[in-house]
Amino acid sequence: MPHTDAAAVALARDGDSEAFHSLVERHSRAVYRLAYRMTGTPQDAEDVVQETFLRAYKQLGRFESRANFGTWLHRIAVNCSIDLIRSRPHREAALDLPDLEQFGATTERTDTSGATPERLMLSTEVQERIGTAMSGLSSMERAAFMLRHFEGHSIEEISQSLGLKTNATKHSIFRAVRKMRVALEPFVADA
Amino acid sequence: MTTHLNEDDLVLHYYGELDSEASTRAQQHLGICAECRRNHTRLQRVMAAVDAMPDPVLPDGYERIVWARLQPDLSSPSGWRAWLSFSPARLAWMAAILVLVSGAFFAGRMTKPQTAATQVVSADQVRQQILLAALSEHLDKSQTMLIDLVTADGDDVVDVSTERDRATDLVAANRLYRQSAAATGEAGVAELLDQLEELLVELAASPDKLSSEEINSVRQRIDSNGLLFKVRVLSSTVRERQKQQIRTRSAAL
Numbered sequence: 001m002p003h004t005d006a007a008a009v010a011l012a013r014d015g016d017s018e019a020f021h022s023l024v025e026r027h028s029r030a031v032y033r034l035a036y037r038m039t040g041t042p043q044d045a046e047d048v049v050q051e052t053f054l055r056a057y058k059q060l061g062r063f064e065s066r067a068n069f070g071t072w073l074h075r076i077a078v079n080c081s082i083d084l085i086r087s088r089p090h091r092e093a094a095l096d097l098p099d100l101e102q103f104g105a106t107t108e109r110t111d112t113s114g115a116t117p118e119r120l121m122l123s124t125e126v127q128e129r130i131g132t133a134m135s136g137l138s139s140m141e142r143a144a145f146m147l148r149h150f151e152g153h154s155i156e157e158i159s160q161s162l163g164l165k166t167n168a169t170k171h172s173i174f175r176a177v178r179k180m181r182v183a184l185e186p187f188v189a190d191a
Numbered sequence: 192m193t194t195h196l197n198e199d200d201l202v203l204h205y206y207g208e209l210d211s212e213a214s215t216r217a218q219q220h221l222g223i224c225a226e227c228r229r230n231h232t233r234l235q236r237v238m239a240a241v242d243a244m245p246d247p248v249l250p251d252g253y254e255r256i257v258w259a260r261l262q263p264d265l266s267s268p269s270g271w272r273a274w275l276s277f278s279p280a281r282l283a284w285m286a287a288i289l290v291l292v293s294g295a296f297f298a299g300r301m302t303k304p305q306t307a308a309t310q311v312v313s314a315d316q317v318r319q320q321i322l323l324a325a326l327s328e329h330l331d332k333s334q335t336m337l338i339d340l341v342t343a344d345g346d347d348v349v350d351v352s353t354e355r356d357r358a359t360d361l362v363a364a365n366r367l368y369r370q371s372a373a374a375t376g377e378a379g380v381a382e383l384l385d386q387l388e389e390l391l392v393e394l395a396a397s398p399d400k401l402s403s404e405e406i407n408s409v410r411q412r413i414d415s416n417g418l419l420f421k422v423r424v425l426s427s428t429v430r431e432r433q434k435q436q437i438r439t440r441s442a443a444l
């Protein structure tokens with residue numbers, strides 16, 4: 001197995017499938033994590049992982065050997081996720097804000113006195129709340145929010161990627177953030 | 192900025208999306224307004240909590256599963272030579288395309304003049320029929336492989352190399368059918384094909400021989416999911432749909 005990504009890419013370009021195998025071994029988990037964040041379902045994430053490595057394999061010739069393979073693959077995975085999200089009719093229903101607000105209001109807050117913010121953030125309850133809030137996002141809200149929050153893309157870039165108008169992108173991000181606040185503020189407000 | 196910052200302004204400010212003038216005004220306002228500062232701090236805390244979003248849990252050997260799914264697609268030669276290698280999935284699509292083309296041709300030649308709408312409906316029916324036939328064949332092959340696996344003999348170790356090779360052949364086609372089912376809103380079919388694919392992928396990545404414990408675990412999985420039974424039911428449902436389509440077409444002619 002080649003020791004570095006660069007060596008593996010060079011061999012894979014010459015048709016060495018074992019070298020490409022080593023790249024899959026090193027990067028598939030990271031690609032899955034990104035794909036899952038972007039798409040929100042294990043099945044879609046699997047499809048994105050598959051498509052990402054297929055595209056990478058086909059485009060190995062275009063990869064600049066001085067670049068970082070992980071970063072390049074990450075970009076392909078983001079594009080594959082966006083393609084998948086854009087190809088779907090927006091039929092899945094996101095939780096409406098009133099639903100989430102009710103959810104936020106009715107959930108009993110854990111006694112957080114004495115807990116540090118770090119401990120709070122790692123608590124199972126908070127993580128579950130994040131998961132619930134995330135599942136309440138529509139696919140566009142999720143994608144726009146993930147691209148802005150985790151990938152650091154600008155609203156302008158996200159609008160272009162997702163094929164939305166700037167205001168629609170902003171609106172998606174605002175709604176996503178509002179849902180996060182409703183779900184998580186009770187835990188972090190006075191921490 | 193003398194007016195309060197609303198929630199949206201705070202979000203734009205947090206992400207550095209305000210223009211420089213608005214950003215300066217927001218910063219100045221936060222310096223003098225305790226209420227907005229409190230809101231801003233809350234937003235920062237919520238965002239920090241979002242950063243702690245847990246990663247999905249992946250099984251041990253996940254990389255092996257990804258590779259087993261990928262390998263059939265990577266091994267095929269690129270360019271025009273790819274069309275000389277006939278994977279089951281490619282065969283299914285080629286058959287669909289061929290029949291569509293010839294169906295459209297014969298529809299034009301052999302039948303009475305039709306309206307454009309009728310022709311579209313007819314081509315769509317032909318396409319569905321071909322896909323149903325391909326899916327039916329795929330389910331039959333999968334069913335036979337599962338039965339062979341469940342009934343495989345062996346004392347300490349069981350040779351599953353034949354089943355593994357068959358599973359490898361079935362993975363790519365299964366994926367294609369699952370995606371088609373999901374895209375056309377056949378959620379139940381997609382879910383079952385997903386379960387089947389999970390097993391096919393694991394089998395495709397397995398060694399030549401499995402210990403009796405390993406093979407028992409595979410059998411238990413097939414039993415506990417009722418996978419074989421579900422595949423049988425789907426197979427007969429698909430066949431029934433095929434018959435129905437043929438009847439509908441005959442009645443329409």
